[in-house]
Amino acid sequence: MINPTVKEVIARHHQAMSPAIGHYQEIAFEKGDGFYLYDFEGNQYIDFAIGIATCSIGHCHPEVVKAIQDQAAKLIHTSMVGYYLENVEYAELIKQIVPPTLQDGKVLLMNSGSEAVEAALKLVRMVSKRTMILAFSGGFHGRPMGALAATASASVYRKGLSSLLVGVQHAVYPYCYRCPLGHKSKETCDLACVTLIRQILKTTLPADELAGILIEPIAGEFGYIVPPKEFIEELRKICDEAGAALIFDEIQTGAGRTGKMFACEHYSIEPDVLIFAKAAGGGMPLGGFIAKKEIGDKWAVGSHGSTFGGNPLSCQAGKKTLEVIIRDNLVQNASEIGKSIIDKFNNAKEDLPAIGEVRGLGLMIGVELIKSDGSPNTELMKKVLVEAGNRGLVLCKAGESVVRICPPLNITKDIADEAVDIILQIIVDLC
Ligand SMILES: Cc1ncc(COP(=O)(O)O)c(C=O)c1O
Known part of the structure; x- marks a missing residue:
């Protein structure tokens, strides 16, 4: 041909x-x-x-190809009809490689980053019985409507839909090279972006309505922007004070990309919910999150699901990829x-x-x-x-x-x- x-x-x-x-x-x-x-x-x-x-x-890594081929010849999918081992083994591996406070957490597997984001936002809202999420202008969390409510990296994604995107308030991402608050240097700004969040929680978004703060530990789509360490640490404090969950979108930063297994390891805090996708599926459609046990365990049976989420083929590709990352x-x-x-x-x-x-x-x-x-x-x-x-x-x-x-x-x-x-x-x- x-x-x-x-x-x-x-x-x-x-x-x-x-x-x-x-x-x-x-x-x-x-x-x-x-x-x-x-x-x-x-x-x-x-x-x-x-x-x-x-x-x-790398493309078509021979061990990943073999893992997919072997699995395809054995069992492609059963969906949620019964249990299978491939998603369990994948979740067990995730539990071993996340930071300590998440290691006894609960894993949920979906098909993509956006689905994982939406599931995480649903989880923290349902468990806390609070509706509001704080996210960041510049943040990218996906394009379907639930994730899009948090995405604010470019107006093209939201055009014509703004009025339908509810339940999320945005603060500014600390893009210090071009400080959105006009400060000349992060040494002298006194973390004005944190002050702004505290002000938002006093004036516009009541702290006791805040279910969670959602952030990319490095803003991907917005320009590979690394926030100051102190900023992320302050977010942890704000969540603790408000009784809200700190949710890290590690879809792009996770699985070794930033020189740590997860980017949260660059900061001296740990999130309550860590979302992964992209590399975690080794090129196959897979996304998910791990939530601290006290949050992750509280989701009622049947309150979420997905026909293909965590299917055996994707789990095997993701597991082999993570194993190679660790071994090599x-x-x-x-x-x-x-x-x-x-x-x-x-x-x-x-x-x-x-x-x-x-x-x-x-x-x-x-x-x-x-x-x-x-x-x-x-x-x-x-x-x-x-x-x-x-x-x-x-x-x-x-x-x-x-x-x-x-x-x-x-x-x-x-x-x-x-x-x-x-x-x-x-x-x-x-x-
Ligand atoms: C940080 C982040 N969150 C969420 C998403 C959405 O993931 P997906 O395209 O798999 O739905 C992306 C995709 O680029 C991303 O980079």
Whole structure:
């Protein structure tokens, strides 16, 4: 059979499929292998997006492929009709790798990040008998209506729907490089964003109606923004004072991405509910949460469910991925290679004024591109993505002008250097 061209696949896509879903690069991929993707014309690309952090140990990892194949030949699904072992074993593994206060918690498995977010919000509301959630402008938690009520990273997701998105109040995410409250430095702002939350709880959202605070420990979609440690620690205090649950959306940050198994380990606090998806499913549809026992145990039988949630195939892919991450010390690798990537960009930044800030933890790295007046350079970021595709590199964007760097956790220094050199050369050539 003759392969279609990249252009033909894209044209057929637009003919057949809804325009709702955007794409970061105009490339159509036929196959993946390890660190690489291949398009329909046989061109090879280093993958620095890795399915938006889903296939985190590389494409078609042989052990993950085998786990899926073996399971497919044995049992594909029974749904909620009876019990099976694959979701139990997956949940048992999650319990071992989360922070200590969550280890005797309860796991719920769904099919996606958004479903897991919605389930977590439902849980804390039903258990507390309180309705309100505090989330953050800039936060991304998914697009279906329940999760969308919390998502506030771009107005395009909410357009025409705002009046239907209820039960969530937003505070500001501490994007210190461009402080939304106008402060010049996080050293002198006295955590004004925390003061604002306390004010919201005194004036607009009664603290005794607050079921939970939902936050990404690093804001993904908004631009790979790392909040100050003290900010996250203050959120823990606010939740304790209000009797509300602290919910971490670790859908993008979890499973080793930030150089810790979960990003909450970068802070000296633990959440009450930790949501995971993406890499936790090893590229298969899987999302879920673990909730502290005292919350997780209180959900009434039958009050939630999903036909496919936690299906055996996804659980086996996710379990094998997590096992490989642990066995091959990939969390450590993410930390070390991540530091070397950040250093390389920071060194180059001295001669490249278009690079405003380089930030991130582990292999979750954002390079914010700016104009000469310091404002976000969206045009340049878009051109970098197009040119990266032309030069054999797959990349995504985040925020208004951030090049999102999200390679596989098992990336080697040589390949990481090669990809960073491509990006830097593109910036030099375009500026
Ligand atoms: C932090 C975060 N939360 C939630 C979601 C939604 O997950 P899904 O697309 O699997 O529904 C995403 C997806 O990108 C995410 O990055």
